[in-house]
Structure formats: structure tokens, C-alpha cells
Amino acid sequence: MLALLLPAAPAQAQGVNFKSFVSSTGGGSVCTFAAPCSHFQEAHDATFAGGMISCLDGGHFAGANITRSITIDCTGTSASVTPFTISGAGVFVRIRNLTVFGIDFGNAAALFVENCTIRNVNSGVGIRFQPTGLGAQLVVSDTIIASNGTGGNGAGIYVAPQSGGSAGVVLNRVTFELNTTAMLLDSFSGGIGTVMVDSIVSSSFQNGIIVNSGSVNHLNIRNSKLLNNVGNAIQSAGAGSLVLLDDTTVTGNQTGVSIVAGGAMQSYRNNRIFANNSDGPAIPAVPGVSGPMF
Secondary structure (H helix, E strand, C coil): CHHHHCCCCCHHHHCCEEEEEECCCCCCCCCCCCCCECCHHHHHHCEEEEEEEEECCCCEECCCEECCCEEEECCCCCCEECCEEECCCCCEEEEECCEECCEEECCCCEEEEECCEEECCCCCEEEEECCCCCCEEEEEEEEEEECCCECCECEEEEECCCCCCCEEEEEEEEEEECCCEEEEEEECCCCEEEEEECCEEECCCCEEEEEEECCCEEEEEECCEEECCCCEEEEEECCCEEEEEECCEEECCCEEEEEECCCEEEECCCCEEECCCECCCCCCECCCCCCCCC
16 A cells, blocks of 8 residues: 555656666666666667766777767776767767767757867768857867868868857867868858867868858967978968967978968967968967067
8 A cells, every 4th residue: 555655766767867887798778887788879868868878898889869968978998989969959968088980069059078089080070060059069178189081071170050050169188180171160151269279280181270251250279289281280261260379389381371361360479380381471460469479
């Protein structure tokens, strides 16, 4: 009689967890620590919005279509995963300590990538960020983005808001290496504001960073290095593009800085632009800033 009066068990009895687990030896369907799943999609579907997925070992896993806010954290493992896609209004996704072979972000609110490696997306893009909503956020920190794209196609990071969308991008201690183009920022359908700090862009096969404008597209680079890139280390293209260089080294590139089609670039006069095949044009100072350097 007492049992009949007790409330029904909530979501846990339905196999839904606040924290789920994956393992290369997993075979469970409830994705608990004792019975982990073998795929991220299973773990995603078994986890409450706002919950977490953890890896129990360094396996290579299939990716997932992420449609709810979630944290994926594989601390202490060497786990890797095939591409994630992220979509869903208001969805916040945080990915930590994982090697990911591509992330595709569409109709969602924010993506945080921390201490990851994003690599080997042939003919594609490491992180494709194409939000449809206003103010979508991409924050990447302590991450390596390497060997993405092939031939003349692909990029390490591609940001291109869709009609009605806009993007805020923060890169902190990010290393780009051996990508076709390290980062391509296209604001043809929506505005972009980007800050890159303490980062390295090196050995790109086509270009380092390209800032293309249709609407506002501002990039502030601070205390970073652009080294040994084929093509342009940094290019500002189009009337809405503005690149601000602050305490940054640009050297060993085919072309150091490039300003085309009405783009703009300004310097805090504390940069080092030298020993490129062509250093590029002189850069005017940020208003109110003076000094002897480039």
C-alpha cells in the first residue's frame, strides 16, 4: 500500500542522466559509469540538457548530432571523435580535452572548445561556425587546430553568420598549423567581432587569416605570431573589415599584411612586421597611438 502512494521515480528511471559515460568497451544503453555506452550519440540522448558526458578511456568514438546544452569532457584520456554537429535554439555546448575531427555549428547559441585538438578534416573545415541567431559565441582556448583542408579548399576555422545571425569569437592561446587557410571570417550575411590573443598562426598552405566583409567584420589580434604562411599572413578585404594589430609579430610569410577592396588595418605601433617576402603596405596608427614601430 505504501509503495502505491510513493511518487513515480523521475527521469533516472527512464534512463536519463545528469552525467553519462562512454567507453571503447562499452555496450550499455543507459550510459552510466557501470554500464557505459560506446557512442556519443547514445550518451547525448541519455543526458539531461545541461548535463555532462565523460570518457572512461582513450577510444576513438563516433560523433553525434548535439541538440541540447551539454558539456563533453574527456580529461585524463586520449579520446578522439568523428565530427560533431550542433544545432538547437539556445543550445550551449562545451567540449574539453578531446581530439575532434570536425565541428559544424549552426542554429545554436554558443560553443566553447577547451584544451582540444581539431585536426585532419580533409577538404573541409576544423570548426565551421555558421550561426543563424544574433550574438552567437565561439570561444576557443588552449587548442591546436591543425592539418584541415586540402588543395585550395578548407580552413582551420570558418566563421560565416547566416542571414539574421551574427557572431562573437574569442581565441585565447590557440595554435593554427598546416591548414589550407588558418581562419576565414566572412561577414557577407551577418556581422563578426573577433579577438585573438596569445595565439600562433603558422605554415598555412594558402593564407593565414582572411577577413572578408559584407557587413561589419572586426578582428583584434594581440600578442600573437603569424609565421611562415604561404599567401597572406593577414588580409583585410572589403569596406566593413577592420583589423587591429597589437604587440604582434608577422614574419617569414609570403606577404605580411594585405589591405584590399576598401578594407582597413590599424596598428598600435608596437608590432614587428619584417623579413616577409613582401611586408605589405604601411599601416596607419590606431587613432591616438604613436610610436616608431610598425
